[in-house]
Amino acid sequence: MSTPERPGGPDEQPLQVIGQLAGGIAHDFNNILGVIINYARFASGSLPPGSPAHDDIEEIRRAAERGVGLVRQLMILARREAGTAVVFDLNELISGLDGFLRSTIGAHIQVERRLREGLWPIADDPARIEQILINLAVNARDAMPGGGVLTFETENVEIGAGETLASPNVQPGRFVRLLVSDTGTGMDSEVAARAFEPMFTTKASGQGTGLGLATVYTIVTQSGGMIDLSSEPGLGTSVEIHLPAAEGGVAQATRPTQAAPAGRGESILITEDDIAVRRVAERILESAGYSVRSAGGGTEALDLLDDPSVEVDLLLADLVMPGMRGDDLARRAVAMRPGLNVLFMSGYSDQAPPTDLGPTAGRVDFIDKPFDAGTLLERLRELLA
Numbered sequence: 001m002s003t004p005e006r007p008g009g010p011d012e013q014p015l016q017v018i019g020q021l022a023g024g025i026a027h028d029f030n031n032i033l034g035v036i037i038n039y040a041r042f043a044s045g046s047l048p049p050g051s052p053a054h055d056d057i058e059e060i061r062r063a064a065e066r067g068v069g070l071v072r073q074l075m076i077l078a079r080r081e082a083g084t085a086v087v088f089d090l091n092e093l094i095s096g097l098d099g100f101l102r103s104t105i106g107a108h109i110q111v112e113r114r115l116r117e118g119l120w121p122i123a124d125d126p127a128r129i130e131q132i133l134i135n136l137a138v139n140a141r142d143a144m145p146g147g148g149v150l151t152f153e154t155e156n157v158e159i160g161a162g163e164t165l166a167s168p169n170v171q172p173g174r175f176v177r178l179l180v181s182d183t184g185t186g187m188d189s190e191v192a193a194r195a196f197e198p199m200f201t202t203k204a205s206g207q208g209t210g211l212g213l214a215t216v217y218t219i220v221t222q223s224g225g226m227i228d229l230s231s232e233p234g235l236g237t238s239v240e241i242h243l244p245a246a247e248g249g250v251a252q253a254t255r256p257t258q259a260a261p262a263g264r265g266e267s268i269l270i271t272e273d274d275i276a277v278r279r280v281a282e283r284i285l286e287s288a289g290y291s292v293r294s295a296g297g298g299t300e301a302l303d304l305l306d307d308p309s310v311e312v313d314l315l316l317a318d319l320v321m322p323g324m325r326g327d328d329l330a331r332r333a334v335a336m337r338p339g340l341n342v343l344f345m346s347g348y349s350d351q352a353p354p355t356d357l358g359p360t361a362g363r364v365d366f367i368d369k370p371f372d373a374g375t376l377l378e379r380l381r382e383l384l385a
């Protein structure tokens, strides 16, 4: 393969503009997409099996999921999303992608994995690292319309001070090396030189937005890692990524998605100002066997909590609401009802979900918006266990 391109990285100026625009609409946009995704599921679930409308609804759901992915990439690019770091095993994350690869990549592409045993764990947000894997896999797929081989390789490497010189923000030390390569069309040197630019794409409109590699680049550099690209027209492309190994710490299992667990009649108080999102949450929880009360804002929720005849095991609250914020509501709620569990729903905002609500709080967690029924129910089960 040709000499590796050392990417200069995305230009900061347009990214700031993208960030401001995206930040302004991401919260509302995600609420809208969440409503579409969940109603598509409800509609599909109420159709007789074999109905031709299933496929149409599935297309609606998929388009909305693409929208969610796009917002996510914009927020990463705009550096508005920091993510939550845990220590985990990259090999496990790659293996867990099996189902995604089978459904997205297609049978004409063979997927190979050469994963080093005893790989050092990394400390990062698994969702962000998964985004890297997905973006690279999708690029590889697009580059191999006639089939080929997509390979994921991992290994441990120590990098000395001399080797990180080209990346002044990278500290020398122990790294996990990830290589994602394909046997596709490759890129000529002009395309390769621009590949990391945001909004640079050679794909037809609707097929690509040109944010994939820019997002990968941003995630890697924010993680203190390095990225290189090498490509040869007609032969293929490989992207080499070095992510810093975690200092100490034992890898936690990245959780595979399981069948949605049901409620056991526990009482949930939903507080959400967006009426469509509130209805979606009500419907998910009621059909899963929870007893549901809902409020359109903090004051209304506190009134309910003040009534001793209203049972509440868990408060499911939007973090960003006009009037009383979700965290203010939760602080007052746990003071009124010691032991109350709280699950915050958070879209993109500059406000991080609080983890400490004081000594009277029960368990506290948060869920990203938009959520689907499975994730919401899983999170509730964990909190109510």
Ligand SMILES: Nc1ncnc2c1ncn2[C@@H]1O[C@H](COP(=O)(O)OP(=O)(O)OP(=O)(O)O)[C@@H](O)[C@H]1O
Binding pocket: 135, 139, 140, 143, 182, 184, 185, 186, 187, 191, 195, 196, 200, 201, 202, 203, 207, 208, 209, 210, 211, 212, 213, 214, 236, 237
């Ligand atoms: N594996 C690859 N093989 C060949 N060309 C690639 C590969 N990966 C990226 N490219 C080229 O780099 C361009 C930019 O890639 P990038 O992932 O940033 O955007 P995209 O794939 O066009 O759109 P998006 O990822 O936003 O859907 C692509 O349009 C393509 O020309």
Ligand SMILES: [Mg+2]
Binding pocket: 135, 138, 139, 208, 211, 212, 213
């Ligand atoms: Mg792409």
